[in-house]
Amino acid sequence: MREDDAMTEETITPRTIADRYLDHVAAHNPLEAAWLGLHPGDDRQPDLSPEGFEALADIARRTLTALDTLEARAAAPPADEDPADRNCARLLRERLTAELALHDTGENFRQLRTIGAHVHQVRDIFTFMPTATDDDWAAVAGRLRNLPAALDGYRATLAEGISRGLTAAPRQTAAVVDQLTAWTGENAEGDGSGWFAGFVAPGPEGLRGELDAAALKATAAVAGFRDWLRDTYTPAAADTPDAVGRERYGIAVRHHTGADPDLDEAYTWAWSEFHRTVAEMRTEADRVLPGAGVQEAMGHLERHGHTVIGEEAIRDWLQQLMDEAITALDGTHFDLSGPLRRVESRIAPTGSSAAPYYQGPSLDFSRPGRTFLPTLGRDTFPTWQLVSTWYHEGVPGHHLQLARWVSLADRLSRYQTTLGMVSANIEGWALYAERLMDDLGFLTDPARRLGFLDEQMLRTIRVIIDIGMHLGSAIPADAGFHPGERWTPALATEFLATYTGSSADMRDSEIVRYLGWPGQAIGYKLGERVWLQGREAARRRRGTSFDLKTWHMKALSQGSLGLDDLAGRLAVL
Structure with a gap:
């Protein structure tokens, strides 16, 4: 660490090093600070230039050096070493x-x-920004004015990538161009004013001129960056393949899972999960519509199942679903109190991806956890899939886990409960939460249960085609689908259409996502497998004294862990 980072030998621990790292990241990257609720009034934008990314890497290297120094001072861990310190250091x-x-x-x-x-x-x-006061809105205006420079910095980073022969595939560029067009309001659903103008519309009248001018400046910068991507970057990256290959894929998987799973074993295991889920879906489809196949039953639910009309109505319906889950689960399967009981349902901003998502709370809970539904221009919302999805995004899924972590930031470390999150851990818990709700009887309605199984199938197919497309895997002879062929985006799209109830827009979005974010999509099922195996190992270990609520709360009180460490910890709780 630098001189100004020095801490006395009496106070330095892995947790203090981790939290000092968080402080440095938050000081460098205002996005992280805004998410954490730190540095109110800051109007900077992230530094997306090559120098900005190198500065972040330097913070990480200095932190690892500090950790090395601490560990070198101790010939062996003390007998009374705090497990939280050990876990934090490993993470x-x-x-x-x-x-x-x-x-x-x-x-x-x-x-x-x-x-x-x-x-x-x-x-x-x-x-992530507060908008309650004039000072809050003044910071918004400043951050809008700083947006063009941030995009200029990222343009420099991508241009450097071109010079190094490191480019994104045209499929990714085209999709991002479409997103940026939606931000500007120039797409078919837009009104021409853009997202930023809409965001500042509720601002105070005393700052109206400043806010509108800043929003206009930001929108113009987005349009200019989009045009550069389309006209300059895309031709330069025209020959870049979609698939990343085994070496890059392995590095990405480690980042998303905190483990180095056997990818060939995972691919084979996912096929066994696929066949098991197909059989379950066929049984449930017959309950939905006697004599119908899976696709026919799902189509029936889309046309004739329970539906909510209007964005405001679906937002309120999803809020009620989460509120009901909190009431039903508190005291029986979890202990839910204080800020864990507060989660907001929201509609995702235009230009988002097609998948629902969750944003965690700030460290002080002044901004609660929030779930987001992308509407993609729709006004009619069948609910058969949404119930299981909102158990995943809200309660007992992402919100319960991540809000619980934040509530323990002082006991563990702020790093371990926020910046140190491992995707496969949190996505695995959320998928486990869906299955738990099925096990507890919350999905007995045939429509809702078919929706749950469809979500399980989607996450299983993600393992198959994410690994399959990036590694060029062969489809097994007993797959019942193009046996022996190698995965391509076209085959993956057909596979999704054949075995899930996803819309065409969602399927296209999924394929673009897997190809642009290699290794992330497999973490849902691989993480769920670890959570289920850990629970069963703990149940066997404790026998008749095993209590599910107690295990849940202990499991959710560990903070972030990679899958390698998570498996062992869950088994001994």
């Missing part, structure tokens, strides 16, 4: 090593995708 080292592996192989120079991308930071940051 911090694994996470920073995985992040530096991505950085050092140049992934930042070619990162364009439709979800969780660097380019999205310049808009996402506004969704």
Whole structure:
């Protein structure tokens, strides 16, 4: 660490190192600060230039050096070592090593995708900002004025990628161009004013001119960056393949899972899950519509099942679903109190990806956890799939886990409960939560249960085609679908259409997502497998004394862990 980072030998622990890392990241990257609820009034945008990414990497390297120094001072861990310190040290080292592996192989120079991308930071940051006072809105105006420079920085990063031969595939660029067009309001559903103008519309009249001018400036910058992507970047990246290959895929998988799973075993296991789920779906389809096949039953539910009309109505319906789950689960299967009981249902902003998502609360819970539904221009919402999905996104899924972590930030570390999140852990818990609700009898209605099984099938297919497309895997002879052929985006799209109830727009979005975010999509099922195996190992260990609520709360009180460490910890709770 630098001189100004020095801590006394008496106070330095893995948790203090981890939290100091969080402080440095928040000081460098205002997006992280806004998400955490730190540095109110800051009007900066993230530094997306090559120098900005290198500065973040340098913070990670200095932190690893500090951790090395601490561990070198102790010949062996003390007998009374706090398990929270041990877990935090392992997580911090694994996470920073995985992040530096991505950085050092140049992934930042070619990162364009439709979800969780660097380019999205310049808009996402506004969704974390408070807007209660004139000072809050003044910070919004300043951040809008700073948006063009942030996009200029990312243009420099992508241009450097071109010079190094590190580019995103045309499929990703085209999809991001479409997203940016939606931000500007120039798409078919837009009114020409754009997202930023809509965001500042509720602002105070005293700042009206400043806010409108700043929104106009930001919108123009987005349009200019989009045009550069379309007219300059796309031709330069025209020959870039969709698939990333085994080496890049392995690095990405480590980052998303905190493990190095046997990918060939995972691919084979997913096929066994696929066949099991097909059989369950056939049984449930017959309950929905006697004599019908799966696709026919799902089509029937789309046309004739329970439906909610209107964005406001579906937002309220999803809020009620989460509120009911909190009431039903509290005291029986979880202990839910205080901020864990507060979660907001919202409609996703235009230009989002097609998948629903969750945003965690700020460290002080002044901003609660929020679920988001992308409407994609729709006004009619069949609910047969949404029930299980909102158990995943809200309660007992993402909100319960991530809000619980934040509530324990002082006991564990702020890093372990926020920045140190491992995708496969949290997505695995959320998928486990869907299955738990089925096991507890919340999905006995045939329509809702078919929706749950459809979501399970989607996550199973993700393992198959994410690995399959990037590694060029062969389809097994007993698959019942193009046996012996190698996966392509066209085959993957057909596979989704044949075995899930996803719409054409959703299928296209899914394929673009997998190809642009390699390794992330497999974490749902692989993470769920670890959570289920850990629970059963704990049940066998404790025998008749095993209590599910107690196990749940202990499991949710550990903070973030990669899958390698999670498996062992869950078994001994």
